[in-house]
Amino acid sequence: EAQVTQNPRYLITVTGKKLTVTCSQNMNHEYMSWYRQDPGLGLRQIYYSMNVEVTDKGDVPEGYKVSRKEKRNFPLILESPSPNQTSLYFCASSLGGVNEKLFFGSGTQLSVL
Amino acid sequence: KQEVTQIPAALSVPEGENLVLNCSFTDSAIYNLQWFRQDPGKGLTSLLLIQSSQREQTSGRLNASLDKSSGRSTLYIAASQPGDSATYLCAATNAGKSTFGDGTTLTVKP
Numbered sequence: 001e002a003q004v005t006q007n008p009r010y011l012i013t014v015t016g017k018k019l020t021v022t023c024s025q026n027m028n029h030e031y032m033s034w035y036r037q038d039p040g041l042g043l044r045q046i047y048y049s050m051n052v053e054v055t056d057k058g059d060v061p062e063g064y065k066v067s068r069k070e071k072r073n074f075p076l077i078l079e080s081p082s083p084n085q086t087s088l089y090f091c092a093s094s095l096g097g098v099n100e101k102l103f104f105g106s107g108t109q110l111s112v113l
Numbered sequence: 114k115q116e117v118t119q120i121p122a123a124l125s126v127p128e129g130e131n132l133v134l135n136c137s138f139t140d141s142a143i144y145n146l147q148w149f150r151q152d153p154g155k156g157l158t159s160l161l162l163i164q165s166s167q168r169e170q171t172s173g174r175l176n177a178s179l180d181k182s183s184g185r186s187t188l189y190i191a192a193s194q195p196g197d198s199a200t201y202l203c204a205a206t207n208a209g210k211s212t213f214g215d216g217t218t219l220t221v222k223p
Contacts, residue, residue: 042202056209092157100144102211
């Protein structure tokens with residue numbers, strides 16, 4: 001089944017403890033991206049990757065890191081999480097180009113205490 | 114910087130009614146415009162994608178139009194059903210960067 005898989009689904013952590021949210025897709029998509037969704041602020045793009053080893057900042061990259069060492073994986077790293085990074089996170093992928101139909105993962109609800 | 118606005122923020126209609134959701138964007142330099150559906154606690158599901166060179170796309174009871182010159186897109190839902198209740202988001206995409214509207218929350222009453 002074609003899908004984007006995020007793990008974990010729920011995560012509670014404490015300020016400053018490094019964490020990684022994984023994202024994997026099985027559709028051989030070139031493009032992958034991360035978003036956060038907050039009440040009243042909508043869905044905002046954090047980082048995106050057009051291909052392996054190619055990443056770029058979205059609208060809210062501060063406090064986040066990403067890497068794209070393999071085509072199928074695009075982990076989101078929070079080196080020193082803070083409470084303002086408490087949010088619902090989504091990973092998405094697409095073929096890229098003008099036919100950028102986005103496929104989304106189920107989301108990761110992160111709480112930073 | 115691209116800005117995407119969706120009106121109305123919420124809409125409640127009786128079952129069977131036809132309805133239109135609106136999406137406007139400020140920068141017409143887009144690759145495509147997508148409409149998504151999001152159910153509570155779930156991820157987003159792509160409904161329709163309109164490439165920048167296209168004017169509209171149809172899927173079943175859904176029809177989406179795109180007018181780049183005016184910076185507007187509409188999603189038309191025919192013969193609405195209670196199962197259509199969800200939040201509908203539009204997103205304007207250009208070279209990897211996607212900007213989403215805040216969504217319209219639709220409630221279809223039986």
